[in-house]
Each structure stands twice: as structure tokens, then as C-alpha cells.
Amino acid sequence: MIDVEDLIELVRNYNPHSNARLIRDAYGYARAMHEGQTRYSGEPYFSHPVEVAALLTEQQMDDATVVTALLHDTIEDTKSTYGEIADRFGAEIAELVDGVTKLTNLELSSAETKQAENFRKLLMAMSKDLRVLLVKLADRLHNMRTIKHMRPEKQVQKARETMEIYAPLAGRMGMQWMRDELEDLAFRVLNPEARNSIMRRFLTLQKDTGDVIPRITNDIRDVLERAGIEAEVFGRAKKPYSVWRKMQEKELSFSRLSDIYGFRVITGSEDDCYKVLGAIHRRWRAVPGRFKDYISQPKSNGYRSIHTTVSGRDGKRVEVQIRTREMHEVAEAGVAAHWSYRDGERVENPFAVDPAKWLASLTERFQQAEDHDEFMEHVKLEMFSDQVFCFTPKGDVVKLPRGATPIDFAYAIHTRIGDSCVGAKVDGLRVPLWTRLRNGQSVEVTTAEGQRPQATWMDIAVTGRARSAIRKSLRDEHRDRYVKLGRELARVAFEHVGKKATDKALSTAAKTLGLKDADELLARLGSAELAGQTVIEALYPELVNTKVREEVEPNRAVIGLAEDQLPSLAPCCQPVPGERIVGITYRGRGVVVHAIDCPALVDFDKQPDRWIDLHWHTGPHAPIYSVTLDVTLLNDPGVLGRICTLIGEQNANISDMYFTDRKPDFYRMHIDIEVRDAEHLHNVMTAVEADSDVAALERLRDENRKP
Incomplete structure (x- = not known):
């Protein structure tokens, strides 16, 4: 694990004016917060945030970003709080750490519809400060480098999420080196046989032809020297995933694949870029249709370079990228170049994209x-x-x-x-x-x-x-016809489960499915873009979900307590499984479990020694967790009985109910129900809200009900 002084030295290499005391303080604080925690590999957990911070020093990021990397898991995985970090390290760093925590809590690899909604949230989390995403990408890169220690099914989930979300995001930000590595690390998990096959072919090719990269690199240097152009030349073989993707796209075998080698020429000026292009095209034959000038037409992420493919030594095609030093910095760092240092100073790179405009x-x-x-x-x-x-x-x-x-x-x-x-x-x-x-x-x-x-x-x-x-x-164009057909399909689907397709039920279903209104839902039903079963599941999942799973024993529901600590659920916020929770210790009364957003927790902000980091067992729970619903109903015969039936159909038990307000037309009441978890509660509330005689419904949380 990197020592704090070594980390400070890494920052000072590019920023001599770095705040060493701030980094040292954050290092010590995070180390204390993560004390006793370990990774899947058995290493101390704190080694992870340190490595993430070191990755960001390679991108020459500012002090606030490096410190955020050290602290990025403290709010999520320790008893640390936003307020404590703000008091100790300032509002800017607290906001960054909070932003990374929100990104971490998004389940981006879930079902398509939910994935889209979470991607919206991801963009919102990025919108305040793009450095949040830079820390998250570095966090994901280190996790992917050490992914072999995870369970196989977890490896596949993380690799797919990396391939679908984080690698493309890195590429979209212009950080191509990170995209390449993330893709290749995910490829190693998702398709190891294909990757190993390509690696074997690379070795065979090198054995048959020798290492062609130094030879072609020297050829390019000789051409540039004769033309009197000063430039640096680098060569590399493309990553296995990049080669495999090209094979799939072009439906070619490895032996027929061209330009598996790439070369970069770094010049001193934009004029020299075009001189290099002319020298290379005079020496080797350009491949038609394989020329792109991103200097005159930059990409939206600030990327500038000239790409050309030529037939080089032995007729092999090679891709050559030509750019200036400043363009190269943006090509390597992408949007991150906005925060980078050069020669110890924050220097504005003319090619770096303003992160706000990019977003x-x-x-x-x-x-x-x-x-x-x-x-x-x-x-x-x-x-x-x-x-x-x-x-x-x-x-x-x-x-x-x-x-x-x-x-x-x-x-x-x-x-x-x-x-x-x-x-x-x-x-x-x-x-x-x-x-x-x-x-x-x-x-x-x-x-x-x-x-x-x-x-x-x-x-x-x-x-x-x-x-x-x-x-x-x-x-x-076909809306009216689709709406009429959709209404008939909805009627049949609802009658199949003994319900009526009322306007209120359809509006609630549309809201649950993220659609504009009931007509939009009916139009999609009529055009076969939506199935009737999907609408029923959105409103009454308990009526269609009959799978029985083994329940978690109530005495094992909360994880993170010592053997002699007895938990009780706070009556003020009534936490249920699936919600983030924290424990507050009471002398002689054990531990009281609160939801993380409970207003009553403000009273304990200055007593961090009483906080305990807790979480729920991930398995299915018994329906024993009490929640109070505040319901306003139409004052008509049979309404209350129908609402009670609806709650019962969702397999939730009513433990108490009492009226709080009576009017001639409406009455308001509190209903105490017992549910399994947050999803079960959502299902109950959705089913009740869909009833046309329910005027208002919300979950009651009362901070006056003290533990």
C-alpha cells in the first residue's frame, strides 16, 4: 500500500504548491474510518481508496480530487457523515464525496427501464461537478484490476456494467486509454476464451514476423528526419478487445485483419502535423477511406488528431495518429485535462473542453x-x-x-x-x-x-x-385507434385478476411505468408496445408473483451489531429492509435502528461515537415491519372495506387503524401495516393509490415519536 508521504510526493511531482497537510489529514482520517475492514482479497480495505487516489495523480488532478478519492467510500461504508467531512475538509470536498456516494448507490446494471432512469440520475450526479465521475472511473478501474477476488457471478455483473456504462463514458470523455483498459478487463471476464485466443494469435504472429513495432517506429522516424521534422514516435499493438470487436464488425478472421498495430506521432505545432502527414503519404500508400482529420473537425469531447492508415512494411496496414503535445494531453486525459497541471501550474489547455459545456x-x-x-x-x-x-x-x-x-x-x-x-x-x-x-x-x-x-x-x-x-x-397518426383498442385490452387484463380498469388505476399504472398519462399507456397497449401483464404487474405484483423463497430469520435481519447488542426499530422513521440504515446506541437500551434520512438523526451529529454502520440482510424478509400510512378516503359505503381488501391482496397485514379527521365527504385515517421490505411497501401503496376513491396517500414519518 502506498505510504502517505509517497502519495504526497506523487502530487508534488506535477504540483509543487500542493496542500500536503490536507492530503495527510485525509489519508489519516480515511485510514481510521476503514480500520478493520478488508477487501475480498483479504487486504485492508483502505488500500483501495489509496490506489484510486494514486490513479488520479497519474492524470495530474488537483488536491480536491485526490482527497475525494481517499474519502470516497467513507460516507457509504463507515460511520462518517457528510457534515463531519464538510467541517473537517470543506464544502467542496464534501460535495464531491457525496456525489461519488450517489453514483455508487445507482444500480446501473439492472433491467433496461430501470437502467435508463438510473442513467438519468447518473447524469444529474455528474452535472454539479464532473470530477465526481473522474473519481468513480478511477474507482471502477482499480476494482476491475482486482476483480478476480470477487465471486464469479459478481465478476460477471461488474464486468457487464463496466462494458455497457463506464467504459463508453470514459471514451465519451476522451479518456481513450481508460476505455481501452476497462473494456479489456471486462472482456477478460465476459469472454475469456476469445481473449486468450487473440493473445495466442498475437504470440504466433510475433514468432513468425518478429517484433514489427520497433521496425515500423524506426521507419517513421527515418522518414521524418529526412523531411527535417522534429517529432516523437510511439508504437503499440491494439488491445485484445479492440481487435476482437473489429473482427466481429468486419466479419474477418485474425489473419485477414489489418491495422492491428497503431502508431502515434507527437509534433511541436499544428503545421508540423500536416507536414508529417505529407511525409508519411509520400513514403507509403494511403488506404482509401481510412483518413480522418479531427484537427479541422474536432470531436465534441475536445479530441483533435489526424488519423490515417497506410500500407507499410511487407504490405501490412498500420494506423498512424498525428497530433501536437497539447492535443496529446487532451487525447490522454480527455475532459480531465481541464483540471491538469503542467510544470507545477494550472495551465489552461486551449484544446480542453469546458466540462460544463461538455455535459x-x-x-x-x-x-x-x-x-x-x-x-x-x-x-x-x-x-x-x-x-x-x-x-x-x-x-x-x-x-x-x-x-x-x-x-x-x-x-x-x-x-x-x-x-x-x-x-x-x-x-x-x-x-x-x-x-x-x-x-x-x-x-x-x-x-x-x-x-x-x-x-x-x-x-x-x-x-x-x-x-x-x-x-x-x-x-x-394512429393514436385514437390505439387508445380505443388499448382500453379494451386493459379491461380484459384487469378482469383476469378480478379488478376494474378505472381511470385512476390506469393513471397510477402510467405513473409507475414512467409514462405521461393514462392515454399514453392505452396507446402503447393498443400498439403492442406494452403488454397487459406488464400493467397488472406494475399495480398488483403480489397477484402475479407466486414464487416462494426462504425468509431471513428476524434475529438475523440487521447486520453489523455486536453479539451483545440488541436492535430495535425507531418509531419516528419506521425503517424497513431495503432502506439504508444506521444504528444509534443507548445506554441500557441497546441499539436503535434509524433510516439514514431520518430527521431525528440531526440530534446525534455531534456524537459520532454513538453511530454504528448497519445494513439489512439481502435475503427475503418476513412481513413483520410496521409502517404507518396516512390515507384520505371518500366517505362512501364499502370504501374502507375495499381498501382493507386491497392491502390484504398484497399480502400485507393491518395491525391498527384510527381516524384523525372526519368530514362529510372525506375522512382521513392512519393505517398501520406490516410489510416485508421497501419494495413490498411500494407495491402496497401503488395498489391503494390506484383506487378511484383514494384522494391522497403518503407514508407517515413523525420525528416526534422518539425512540
């Missing part, structure tokens, strides 16, 4: 998505696609993902242009709407009044913006 560009399109599926469609296209640059007839540049068509181009200009598109010209020639656009082409869209999007366009368009607009237009 705004990332989220701009996402806000237009009407539902979770469309949102994830935007996310995946933004994260995974290379871009092509096309021109309008006026010379404006339109950025599109690879494989885009004139329809995507039309919608990128304006939704109205896309909806009324009837044809297109590319470089002056009329082309079909399914034509794939290439870099540098000029596109002219022909429109006609009264034209509407066709259903076949869904198979042609590739951008989320275009597909979303087409889908919306098609839905609007």
Missing part, C-alpha cells in the same frame, strides 16, 4: 426522449458511435453517428424538416433515403408539404433523435 452537449439530446427506451437509445448512440461530418448546402457542419442516412441528417437539422422529407441529394446526385452517409459529403434534403413519416423509416434511421420523432409521428 450540456451530452444531455441536450437526452432531454427530448419521451420514455426510457428512447432515452437509452440516445445514450447508446452517443456513447458507442464514431461520428461522421456532413455539410448542408450552406456549408454548416452536421455531426452524425457512423451509418447515418439522409433521414437522420434531416432530423438533425429540424424535426419539421425530417417529418416532411421526400428525398435527398448527396454531392449533387439524387440518392435513396437509405443511403449511408460518409465523411465530408454535402447533403441537400427535399421536402413536401403534407408528407408524413413512413413506418419503413424506422428501419432506415439510426439516430435516437430521428427514431424518436418518427415513432412519435406514427403514434400520433
Whole structure:
């Protein structure tokens, strides 16, 4: 494990004005907080935040980010609190640590719909300060480097989450080196046989041809020296996952795959970049269609470089990237270059993207998505696609993902242009709407009044913006018919479980499923985008979920207590399994368990010695946890009985009920129910709220009910 003085020295190597006392204090505090905790490998847990901090020094990050790395697990995994960190290290660091904690709590690898909602939350957590994500990426990189110590099923979950979310995010931020390593580490877990096969082929190739990288590197250096250009040249073999992905995309065998080697030329100026390009093209034959000039057309994350592929020694294709030193810093650090140091000073890199503007560009399109599926469609296209640059007839540049068509181009200009598109010209020639656009082409869209999007366009368009607009237009066109059919399908689905498809029930189901209103739900039912079973499960999961699992014994429900400590649940917040909890010790009364957001915990902020870090057992619990519901009901015969039946159908027991207010038309009451966990409580409340005679419903939490 890296010693504190060594860590300080790593920071001082690029920032001599670093606050050593702050880093030393954070190191000691985090070490004390994590005392006694171990990793899966058996190492002290504190070794992990130290390694994360060291990773961030490699990116030359500021003191606040390095300190955040040391503290990033304290709020989540120890008795430390936001208030304590703010008092000791300042509001900026406390906000960063809190942001990393929120990212950690997002279950990004869950089901698609939930994943989309969590991705929205991820973008919100990033929006205040992008350094939160830089710490999280470094945290994920170290966890992936040590993933072999986890259980096999946990390895697969983390690897898939890394491949789908964190690696693309690193790439989108311009941190290509981190994306490459994250992908390869995940590839090692998800498809070890494919990775080992590629590694064996690399070794065979090296045995047959020798190490070609030094030879080609020297060839490039010789060419540049003869041209009188000063530059640094580096070569490398591409990562196994990058090679495997190219094999899959191009459907080629390893032996037929070109440019498995990559070379970088770092120059002193932008003019030299183009001189290098000319020298290389004069010496070797350029491969048609494999040239990209990201200096004149930078990527949205600030990346600038010239890419060209040439036929080199022995006819082998090699990719050469040409950039200046400042461009290289952005290419390596991406958005992180905004905080980097050079020669001991914070120097503004002219090519580094302002993080706030970068985040705004990332989220701009996402806000237009009407539902979770469309949102994830935007996310995946933004994260995974290379871009092509096309021109309008006026010379404006339109950025599109690879494989885009004139329809995507039309919608990128304006939704109205896309909806009324009837044809297109590319470089002056009329082309079909399914034509794939290439870099540098000029596109002219022909429109006609009264034209509407066709259903076949869904198979042609590739951008989320275009597909979303087409889908919306098609839905609007057939909406009335779909709503009418959907209402009949809903009636049948509800009657199947003995319920009525009332407007209130449909509105509640729409809210639960993240849809705008009941009509939207009915339209999706009628268009077969949504199944009736899904609506029933959203409202009455207990009626369709019959699987029985072994329950956790009540005396083992809370984990983190000593053998002689007896827990009791705080009446003020009534915590249930599935919620984050903390324990407060009382002399002679054991430990009282509170929900982490309980207002009563404010009274103990200055008594940290009484706090105990607790969590619930992960298995299924018995329905014994009491929660009070505050319900306002219509004062009609049979309403109360129907509500009690609804609660019983959700397998929840009513332990008490009492009226708090009576009016001629409505009455308000408190109902004490016993549930298994937070999900069970949510199911009960959703079923009750769906009843048309329930005017208001909320969970009662009363800080006046002291333990």
C-alpha cells in the first residue's frame, strides 16, 4: 500500500504548491474510518481508496480530487457523515464525496427501464461537478484490476456494467486509454476464451514476423528526419478487445485483419502535423477511406488528431495518429485535462473542453426522449458511435453517428424538416433515403408539404433523435385507434385478476411505468408496445408473483451489531429492509435502528461515537415491519372495506387503524401495516393509490415519536 508521504510526493511531482497537510489529514482520517475492514482479497480495505487516489495523480488532478478519492467510500461504508467531512475538509470536498456516494448507490446494471432512469440520475450526479465521475472511473478501474477476488457471478455483473456504462463514458470523455483498459478487463471476464485466443494469435504472429513495432517506429522516424521534422514516435499493438470487436464488425478472421498495430506521432505545432502527414503519404500508400482529420473537425469531447492508415512494411496496414503535445494531453486525459497541471501550474489547455459545456452537449439530446427506451437509445448512440461530418448546402457542419442516412441528417437539422422529407441529394446526385452517409459529403434534403413519416423509416434511421420523432409521428397518426383498442385490452387484463380498469388505476399504472398519462399507456397497449401483464404487474405484483423463497430469520435481519447488542426499530422513521440504515446506541437500551434520512438523526451529529454502520440482510424478509400510512378516503359505503381488501391482496397485514379527521365527504385515517421490505411497501401503496376513491396517500414519518 502506498505510504502517505509517497502519495504526497506523487502530487508534488506535477504540483509543487500542493496542500500536503490536507492530503495527510485525509489519508489519516480515511485510514481510521476503514480500520478493520478488508477487501475480498483479504487486504485492508483502505488500500483501495489509496490506489484510486494514486490513479488520479497519474492524470495530474488537483488536491480536491485526490482527497475525494481517499474519502470516497467513507460516507457509504463507515460511520462518517457528510457534515463531519464538510467541517473537517470543506464544502467542496464534501460535495464531491457525496456525489461519488450517489453514483455508487445507482444500480446501473439492472433491467433496461430501470437502467435508463438510473442513467438519468447518473447524469444529474455528474452535472454539479464532473470530477465526481473522474473519481468513480478511477474507482471502477482499480476494482476491475482486482476483480478476480470477487465471486464469479459478481465478476460477471461488474464486468457487464463496466462494458455497457463506464467504459463508453470514459471514451465519451476522451479518456481513450481508460476505455481501452476497462473494456479489456471486462472482456477478460465476459469472454475469456476469445481473449486468450487473440493473445495466442498475437504470440504466433510475433514468432513468425518478429517484433514489427520497433521496425515500423524506426521507419517513421527515418522518414521524418529526412523531411527535417522534429517529432516523437510511439508504437503499440491494439488491445485484445479492440481487435476482437473489429473482427466481429468486419466479419474477418485474425489473419485477414489489418491495422492491428497503431502508431502515434507527437509534433511541436499544428503545421508540423500536416507536414508529417505529407511525409508519411509520400513514403507509403494511403488506404482509401481510412483518413480522418479531427484537427479541422474536432470531436465534441475536445479530441483533435489526424488519423490515417497506410500500407507499410511487407504490405501490412498500420494506423498512424498525428497530433501536437497539447492535443496529446487532451487525447490522454480527455475532459480531465481541464483540471491538469503542467510544470507545477494550472495551465489552461486551449484544446480542453469546458466540462460544463461538455455535459450540456451530452444531455441536450437526452432531454427530448419521451420514455426510457428512447432515452437509452440516445445514450447508446452517443456513447458507442464514431461520428461522421456532413455539410448542408450552406456549408454548416452536421455531426452524425457512423451509418447515418439522409433521414437522420434531416432530423438533425429540424424535426419539421425530417417529418416532411421526400428525398435527398448527396454531392449533387439524387440518392435513396437509405443511403449511408460518409465523411465530408454535402447533403441537400427535399421536402413536401403534407408528407408524413413512413413506418419503413424506422428501419432506415439510426439516430435516437430521428427514431424518436418518427415513432412519435406514427403514434400520433394512429393514436385514437390505439387508445380505443388499448382500453379494451386493459379491461380484459384487469378482469383476469378480478379488478376494474378505472381511470385512476390506469393513471397510477402510467405513473409507475414512467409514462405521461393514462392515454399514453392505452396507446402503447393498443400498439403492442406494452403488454397487459406488464400493467397488472406494475399495480398488483403480489397477484402475479407466486414464487416462494426462504425468509431471513428476524434475529438475523440487521447486520453489523455486536453479539451483545440488541436492535430495535425507531418509531419516528419506521425503517424497513431495503432502506439504508444506521444504528444509534443507548445506554441500557441497546441499539436503535434509524433510516439514514431520518430527521431525528440531526440530534446525534455531534456524537459520532454513538453511530454504528448497519445494513439489512439481502435475503427475503418476513412481513413483520410496521409502517404507518396516512390515507384520505371518500366517505362512501364499502370504501374502507375495499381498501382493507386491497392491502390484504398484497399480502400485507393491518395491525391498527384510527381516524384523525372526519368530514362529510372525506375522512382521513392512519393505517398501520406490516410489510416485508421497501419494495413490498411500494407495491402496497401503488395498489391503494390506484383506487378511484383514494384522494391522497403518503407514508407517515413523525420525528416526534422518539425512540
